[in-house]
C-alpha cells in the first residue's frame with residue numbers, strides 16, 4: 541500500500557487524475573471502476589481537462605460504477621447515473637453503451653444484480669477501481685456488517701449513511717432506503733485500487749481502515765489485503781496516519 545498525503549486539493553486531484561491518465565495511455569481500452577460522492581469530483585475535473593487538451597481519450601474505455609440508489613431512475617437528478625453524467629460522462633468521448641451502472645429502477649432486483657455481475661464477470665478484473673470511504677467505513681455501499689457479500693447485491697442503507705448522503709436530497713426522508721452495490725469481490729479483484737479520502741472528519745475511519753484490524757465491521761479495512769492500493773489523502777484525512 542502506497543500512502544500519499546497532499547497539502548492542497550489540487551495536488552491530490554492532479555495526482556489521482558495522473559494515475560488514471562497513465563493507465564489510459566498504456567491501456568486505451570481499460571476497464572475503470574468509478575465512484576460517486578464528493579471525494580472523486582476533483583479527480584474527474586482533472587480528467588475532463590486532460591481530455592479537452594487532447595491528452596487522453598475514453599473512446600475505448602468501459603466504466604463500471606460501484607452503486608446506485610434503488611427507486612431512483614437514470615433521469616432523476618439525484619441518481620448516481622445523473623451525478624456521473626454531470627461530473628464526467630457528458631464532458632468526454634465515452635460512448636454511452638460503454639457506461640455501466642446498476643439500474644436503480646429494475647423491477648427484479650435479483651436479475652439486475654445478476655446482470656451486473658455477468659458484466660463484471662466478462663471483464664474479470666477491473667484495471668483500476670476508484671474508491672472513497674463512507675464515515676462508517678463503507679466502500680461502495682457495502683455497509684459494516686457481520687458478513688460482507690462477494691457479488692452485486694441490494695442493501696438497506698444505514699441511518700448514518702442516509703444522513704450523510706442527504707445533502708444531495710431536499711430532506712432525509714427523500715434519501716432512498718436501499719441501493720444496489722457492487723460486492724467486495726469485484727472491488728478486491730481490481731488490479732489496482734485508487735483509494736481517496738478528504739477532510740478531518742474522515743481521519744478516524746481512514747486510520748481504522750488502513751491500520752486497524754481487518755474486519756467486516758469496517759469494510760474498507762479489507763483493502764489492507766489488496767496487493768496494489770494507492771492511497772491519496774489530504775492533510776485532514778491523513779491526520780492520524782504516521
Ligand SMILES: N[C@@H]1[C@@H](O)[C@H](O)[C@@H](COP(=O)(O)O)O[C@@H]1O
Nearest residue numbers: 575577578579672673674680681
Ligand atoms: N456510495 C458512496 C461511496 O462510494 C462513497 O465513497 C461515499 C463517500 O462519499 P463522499 O465522497 O461524499 O464522502 O458515499 C457514498 O455513500
